[in-house]
Amino acid sequence: MNDIRPWRTIERRQCRQIMVGNVPVGGDAPITVQTMTNTPTEDAVATLNQIQRCEEAGADIIRVSCPTKEATAAFGKITKASRIPIVADIHFHYKRALEAADAGAACLRINPGNIGSNERIAEVIRAAKANGCSIRIGVNAGSLEKDLLEKYGEPCPEALVESALDHIKLLQDHDFHEFKVAVKASDVFLAVAAYHQLAETVDCPLHLGITEAGGLIGGTVKSSIGMGSLLWAGIGDTIRVSLSAEPEREVKVGFEMLKALGLRTRGVRVVSCPSCSRQGFDVIRTVEALEARLEHIKTPLSLSVLGCVVNGPGEARETDIGLTGGGNGKHMVYLSGVTDHTVQSEDMLDHIVELVEAKAAALEAEAAEEAVPAV
Template sequence: MSLRPWRDITRRQSRQIMVGNVPVGGGAPVTVQTMTNTPTSDPRATIDQIRRCEDAGVDIIRVSCPDTDSTAALGQIVRAARVPIVADIHFHYKRALEAADAGAACLRINPGNIGSAERVNEVVNAAKANGCAIRIGVNAGSLEKDLLEKYGEPCPEALVESALDHIKLLQDRDFHEFKVAVKASDLFLAVAAYQQLAEVVDCPLHLGITEAGGFVGGTVKSSIGIGSLLWYGIGDTIRVSLSAEPEDEVRVGFEILKALGIRNRGVRVVSCPSCARQGFDVIRTVQALEERLQHIRTPMSLSVLGCVVNGPGEARETDIGITGGGNGKHMVYLSGVTDHHVQDADMIEHIVKLVEAKAAEIEASEQAQAA
């Protein structure tokens, strides 16, 4: 179904780079990233966490490489991962060289912060030799001293100037496989910086509101900041930075993309906030369904409404719907049409089976069309 004009998002045109086998920018789907929080020097724990993120749908994962123990373990992690691995490097240029040799698909490093021109040359040469991309990561909390002195405080202009300085170091060495982030914990600052940067560069942009906070507050803050930029057409890859588990960051990232109609993965739930009219416990039902349906990757929609006021209207627009009725008996809608009733005790299990069957039906149809 084509988007209505007031829903249309015209994405900023950027050139495309490859992070491993994942295209970023140039019209490729907006990718969702996260970062592990296990010691990278513990490959088993890190791989276990990566698996959970992969199950949640992550496209790219970043791991921190602060020491030689971490880069020594990186090769094993890269080989085990099913998605590209970004090595997070700060200041220690030799860690970047080791990470590139270990198979990292991308180096997160600011070339202006690693010292001499010779060191920058070594990192760029290692990236070229190993097919690594580079992510320049400007952060309002760690701006260069000269820029803070020039502008007096972190501001959009300072973040953009920092990014351009780092970009020039790569371009002067004929390296163009890079993406850029200009993050801040102040969402107004971050959004303004991204808007300004988008006007003057053609590289892919990595979006994020850094140090956004805990699960609830950080989700709200990130959704406003990242969501507004995506709505404006800016952004090629995103990371939701939460004080929460990495797989939760992935799920929130996909929810942002789903809400904007940019990318769909899994079940989009439409549910009411519940009130005294509800025919069943909407809150607990939705919580249970979201937990039970995390394994569904096929894009589809499910409406869960507690009564018949808005229930039938919402159900007409979703693949599967349920509205609360009297005496513990509720109406089930399939493809927008009333189909049958289900009792309270059987409702959650019944809906899970309907969603799984619908997902299998959609997948089979897609495979048949592709054959």
């Protein structure tokens, strides 16, 4: 969602649109947020439980590994029960791709050049077409083809892009065009440069990621720098934040990234201060508690939590609900940017949660009413 102020406008790269199940990717569709399960795929119950948690966190699409025949046998149960489209992650074994396509995969994550002969590639493409599957080409700096490493000497943007173009040609030679492409690297500079080059060369949707980014804090920072700069430049149609953390965390970080850039809105956007000795209440603990208790809110709205009156009133004017710390355990509450009432410290947390829930319910009711066609 772009802002009318020109200095906040992001002009997205124009590309064609494909479908991943019932979710559009590319074109003018919203940038989708993906993650990947880490449960054994053979354990359909555990995998579905994880998928449900990711869906509740906001995941639009989820990827599931299918390395074995047992995995693809369980994959069919998973796709039937999942409410969001599932990408089957296939690397080298073309039969797993055939099985996953027949088992309900919305997309196959596969590099065509890695699965063998032209006949095998053709067979996978026939299965994808027959089952309405798209394909995601996933080039990774850590697994570049030997001939490209020999040609360039090391992973570099040109090598990643050439690999992507080689895989794209294999699909296009078989008249298959429902694909998106990723050129990932754990090195931020390498990944960003490769994506910029690829974006100028192809018209397909691009899947963004800084692969093997690290743990929750380090990986979030690396991903935000790399993917954030690309998104700011208008590049990227679907994203996955790769963290050594639970997949729900990846989804939440992805949405926070998009929310910060005004590209998606979902849930409560919290504006809060880092706290100082002027604070009228424990800002850090309050924000932690509010974020935890408001995770269930999906309706976009804003909440400011400021410990004192230095910046509090100004920030509160820009949010749906605001809280600023005052003296004697009494704090000011703002509604729609206007001072409204005070609340005592002991009642503050429950009160703010109630206000946010009531505001979300009102916005949902308003949206539902607007959606009803006039008689």
